[in-house]
Amino acid sequence: xxxxSRSLPGHLxxxxxxGNLASQSTGQSPALVARVNEKKAELxxxxxxxDLSAAVANQMEALEQKLATLSDGTxxxxxxxxxxxxxxRAINMASAxxxxxxxxxxxxxxxxTLPLPQTLVRIPTEHAPxxxxxxxxxxxxxxxxxxxx
Numbered sequence: 001x002x003x004x005s006r007s008l009p010g011h012l013x014x015x016x017x018x019g020n021l022a023s024q025s026t027g028q029s030p031a032l033v034a035r036v037n038e039k040k041a042e043l044x045x046x047x048x049x050x051d052l053s054a055a056v057a058n059q060m061e062a063l064e065q066k067l068a069t070l071s072d073g074t075x076x077x078x079x080x081x082x083x084x085x086x087x088x089r090a091i092n093m094a095s096a097x098x099x100x101x102x103x104x105x106x107x108x109x110x111x112x113t114l115p116l117p118q119t120l121v122r123i124p125t126e127h128a129p130x131x132x133x134x135x136x137x138x139x140x141x142x143x144x145x146x147x148x149x
Contacts, residue, residue, distance in 0.1 A: 093135060 093139065096139070
């Protein structure tokens with residue numbers, strides 16, 4: 001297989017005719033040697049830049065994974081915080097059914113114990129809308145009956 005010949009500039013052809021590296025550097029002009037050294041330094045800097053860029057890319061990938069984990073955790077926290085409204089409303093509804101404590105009992109002694117709040121029960125969420133409407137209806141009926149009486 002024959003390679004196409006390409007003409008080289010005169011200053012490059014000169015150095016390629018000699019086989020010895022030491023004779024190449026002594027036979028070439030100082031400007032050319034300085035330029036070769038400059039290019040070697042530039043190559044070394046580019047290799048260092050490549051290595052540093054690879055390290056930065058690895059750090060960015062690790063950061064991406066950590067941010068994905070953080071995002072998933074944030075979504076979970078948002079769900080929990082969103083449910084607090086329902087929890088507090090259930091506690092309020094349970095507390096509304098507690099009778100008001102009386103300061104004295106039949107014998108005239110001060111009553112020291114407060115009644116405990118209603119026991120809260122977990123309700124499956126699939127039935128929640130119907131049960132919520134039913135609970136609100138019962139609460140309204142209690143309020144209406146207490147305001148009428």
